[in-house]
Amino acid sequence: MSHIWCESTEAVRQWQQQLPPGCPLYLDTEFMRERTFWPKLALVQVHDGQSIRLIDTPQVDAAAMSPLFADHTLVMHACSEDLEAIAAFSGAYPAAIEDTQIAAALSGEDMQLGYQKIVQMLLGVELPKGATRTNWLKRPLSDEQLHYAEDDVKYLPEVTAILRERLDTLGRRHWWQEECQRLLDQARRPSLPEKAWRQVKGAAYLQGQSLAVLAELAAWRDAMARQRDLPKSFVVKDAQLLELANSRRQDRGALADAGLHPKVIRRDGDTLLSLMARGREQTPPAPLPGPPDARQKKLAKALRGRVAHIAADLNLKPDVLMRRRWLEALIRHPDRIPEPLTGWRQSLVTDALLEML
Structure with missing residues (x-):
């Protein structure tokens, strides 16, 4: 099965008009996120049961893609990151999903079974992995990338049918539906700035006012990462946040001692010092649970x-x-x-x- 390359909004809309209402779409994505906070959707691969389309998302209006995500169940494998990429591109999460990695786990396989492994196990087909870490935003895509992208959905309908039959035999289809809805609900749940400190590595070792300072700093860092579209570590590293949270100084020397780059100190120094001062006046959040006794x-x-x-x-x-x-x-x-x-x-x-x- 050869793919159809879609590089225009009109081509996507014409295809959508031909789709049976509510038919499942077997889908995968390629995105880049090495130097950004938000994933940059580079390609969407869709198998509609008859043909495979590779959609060049940088050339397509996001609004034209929205009906695909809203009106069809998206069948994907290990899709948590795909969901985030779709939401960043279209502004919304899909309406319904089925994750074949979850289906495999509920039928007795390993929880983290990869797509290549499950295709080999169920269909006896060996898939190459060479294009996994390539630059998916660079055009034109290589033949290796195009074949890899096509393979990512080519076998998904067959894999899904086998796993559905297994789950039905075991009486576990409703388990799958519940787990997929749980995954989607979790993806849709907004992250709360006031809880950003809980994701800082080493936060479990802090308590008292140091924790209150960390909460202020982490909430600010999270907001700046989103606003500047940078990884959180590009704004301020975790270890630097901990140093600042524990510091009792209130001058720029404290920022330098924590290892912040002079450029960061010039740009954000006053803000960071203000946050540190405010944190020392706040009621600390409850600390993270310690190790079990x-x-x-x-x-x-x-x-x-x-x-x-x-x-x-x-x-x-x-x-x-x-x-x-x-x-x-x-x-x-x-x-x-x-x-x-x-x-x-x-x-x-x-x-x-x-x-x-």
């Missing part, structure tokens, strides 16, 4: 054993049923069940673990 470690070991037993009975990998952070959260606060442990997991594993707490 001896009792919690012993309990976690027992709970993991129970999860492993349940997973074996269901022919699932244990991390499909339970992630480490969910387990630790459940141990700390049994009265506040993590959202992923509700739904289909509730009766299978959550209730059994609650009986042990």
Whole structure:
């Protein structure tokens, strides 16, 4: 199957008019994000069940693409980053998704099974990986890139059909629907500036006013990264934020000692010092949970054993049923069940673990 190259808004619109209403679209994306905050969508590959189109998104009006994302279920593999790229391009997340990596995990495969691996496993086809890290924004694309992009969706309908049949046989189709909706809901959930500090590496070691200062600095950095379209580390690095949060000085020397570049100090120095001063006057947020104590470690070991037993009975990998952070959260606060442990997991594993707490 050879692809159709779409490099105009009109070509995309004409194709959309031919699509059956509500038909699933098997989709993948290529984007670049090495030096930007927002992913730059470079290519969308779509298999509509009959033909494959490679859409040159830099040449296409985003509004023309919106109906594809709003009116059809998008079937993708390991799509969390694709969702972000689609939203950055079109301004909205898809209306509905089906993720074949999740489907594979719910049918008994590894949680992080890659697309090349699953195609080889289910269809016996070996896919090359050579174009994965190439520049997808550079034109013209090479033959290697075009073949790679086509392969990314060529086998997706067959893979999806096999996995759907497996899930139906196991009675787990509704698990898949729930997990895909959970992934989409998580992607749509806006990040809160006041919680940006929780993503700073090393934040767990801070408390008191240092944590309040970090919260001010991290919220500002997050806003600047978005506004300037730069990776957060290009604005201020995590280690530098921690140095500033712990500093008791209130002068530009403190900024230099933290390792900030002179250009950053000239541009943002006054703002950073003001944020540090304001943070020292704020009520600190509750610190991140520390490492589990001896009792919690012993309990976690027992709970993991129970999860492993349940997973074996269901022919699932244990991390499909339970992630480490969910387990630790459940141990700390049994009265506040993590959202992923509700739904289909509730009766299978959550209730059994609650009986042990």
